[in-house]
Amino acid sequence: MKTSLVTGATGQDGSYLIRKLLSEGRRVCALTRRVSTSNMARITDLKPGVQENGSELVYCVGDLTDSPSLMRVFDEYAPDEVYNLAAQSDVRVSFDVPEYTGEVDALGALRLLECIRQLGLTKKTRFYQASTSELFGAVREKPQSETTPFAPRSPYAIAKLYAYWTTVNYREAYGIFACNGILFNHESPYRGENFVTRKITRAAARIYYGLQEKLRMGNLDSRRDWGHAQDYVDGMFLMLQHDYPDDYVLASGEQHSVREFLEIVFRKLDYDLEWQGHGVDEKGIDRRTGKTLVEIAAEFFRPTEVDYLCGDATKARKILNWRPKHSFDGLIEDMVRHDLELTQHEKKALDKL
Numbered sequence: 001m002k003t004s005l006v007t008g009a010t011g012q013d014g015s016y017l018i019r020k021l022l023s024e025g026r027r028v029c030a031l032t033r034r035v036s037t038s039n040m041a042r043i044t045d046l047k048p049g050v051q052e053n054g055s056e057l058v059y060c061v062g063d064l065t066d067s068p069s070l071m072r073v074f075d076e077y078a079p080d081e082v083y084n085l086a087a088q089s090d091v092r093v094s095f096d097v098p099e100y101t102g103e104v105d106a107l108g109a110l111r112l113l114e115c116i117r118q119l120g121l122t123k124k125t126r127f128y129q130a131s132t133s134e135l136f137g138a139v140r141e142k143p144q145s146e147t148t149p150f151a152p153r154s155p156y157a158i159a160k161l162y163a164y165w166t167t168v169n170y171r172e173a174y175g176i177f178a179c180n181g182i183l184f185n186h187e188s189p190y191r192g193e194n195f196v197t198r199k200i201t202r203a204a205a206r207i208y209y210g211l212q213e214k215l216r217m218g219n220l221d222s223r224r225d226w227g228h229a230q231d232y233v234d235g236m237f238l239m240l241q242h243d244y245p246d247d248y249v250l251a252s253g254e255q256h257s258v259r260e261f262l263e264i265v266f267r268k269l270d271y272d273l274e275w276q277g278h279g280v281d282e283k284g285i286d287r288r289t290g291k292t293l294v295e296i297a298a299e300f301f302r303p304t305e306v307d308y309l310c311g312d313a314t315k316a317r318k319i320l321n322w323r324p325k326h327s328f329d330g331l332i333e334d335m336v337r338h339d340l341e342l343t344q345h346e347k348k349a350l351d352k353l
């Protein structure tokens with residue numbers, strides 16, 4: 001049985017990838033870090049031990065800022081595959097904690113690759129690095145593909161740039177089967193609530209059930225290429241099963257603004273938003289009730305913004321036969337339905353008090 005180590009196991013992508021790898025019959029080592037509050041919400045249903053289909057789940061503790069903990073895990077499990085998903089992944093927060101972001105996102109990848117090298121696993125262990133469309137930053141061409149030059153615009157993107165080139169370097173220098181997945185934004189009901197799509201679907205559901213009055217937003221006019229996380233973890237898996245290592249863009253090829261995303265979500269809940277005012281004074285008002293549902297707040301803007309992202313995933317489609325199954329509307333439906341259910345439970349619990 002092949003052993004796959006997943007860092008960032010408690011995150012959005014980790015929670016989907018573990019399920020995928022278990023369904024493929026792997027022994028999965030899910031790396032989690034010690035934190036003072038519970039971080040297991042997305043995977044509470046995944047119990048350790050042998051699963052019904054014969055696959056196996058093991059939880060192990062480690063932190064990307066702590067080499068000894070990583071060495072111990074590699075020494076014990078000698079994984080056939082490593083999916084490095086762990087990161088301080090919030091772009092805006094990276095401006096507040098730039099050094100920490102570099103420790104985890106840049107040096108964390110180096111520490112994992114050093115485990116492979118120092119423990120003599122270079123011929124055995126395949127490595128996936130969670131690279132990002134944020135590398136394209138102030139975009140040099142449209143759409144962006146594997147050959148587009150990088151122009152990072154945040155401490156997060158700069159840290160990920162270091163990890164990207166370290167992955168390429170360890171592939172070339174030591175012959176490690178190491179791949180970069182340059183993934184454009186991908187979302188799901190498991191998306192962290194600080195990221196814009198989930199912030200919107202969660203707030204819209206809370207407004208719908210009367211648990212929140214309005215939503216405070218940053219830059220509504222930035223544009224993203226949003227896909228579904230489930231499709232993107234399938235792509236990660238394909239990269240490590242291929243005959244040779246390489247770097248791939250995964251993207252939907254479709255682009256929408258934050259404003260459009262927000263309007264669609266509210267429309268699904270029967271609100272009809274009209275925009276009034278400009279800049280931080282802009283407001284989203286429901287035409288039927290005259291209520292202000294959306295306001296702009298300066299705190300959600302970034303010192304440097306990435307305005308425009310749209311990916312070209314031709315290479316992944318041709319070489320890996322990667323075929324995303326979800327549409328943009330299907331993604332929104334999935335998220336809205338989930339957050340309506342979640343909020344309904346929240347409201348029932350509150351009503352009982």
Ligand code: NAP
Pocket residue numbers: 007008009010011012013014032033035039062063064065084085086087088089090104130131132133182183184185186187192
């Ligand atoms: P996420 O939900 O924020 O998950 C991040 C994971 O990293 C969590 O499990 C977190 O653990 C873990 N982590 C953070 N610091 C750590 C440390 N010092 N040591 C060990 N683990 C640590 O991120 P995601 O959306 O699933 O994204 C997965 C990866 O893909 C990230 O590397 C992200 O930067 C990258 N990426 C994401 C997207 C996207 O659109 N989602 C696109 C391109 C690239 P806790 O639960 O304990 O906090």
Ligand code: F7E
Pocket residue numbers: 089090091092131132133134183184185186194195196197199216217218219220222223224258300301302305306
């Ligand atoms: O912002 C704008 C914001 O935080 C998207 C991470 O997974 O994808 C993610 O990074 C856009 C930005 O994602 C709010 O300014 C407006 O232009 O959802 P986000 P991100 O920064 O694109 C990439 C590919 C990663 O690699 C990252 O790890 O939305 N925006 N108003 C807002 N964003 C947030 N968070 N909150 C707002 O209120």
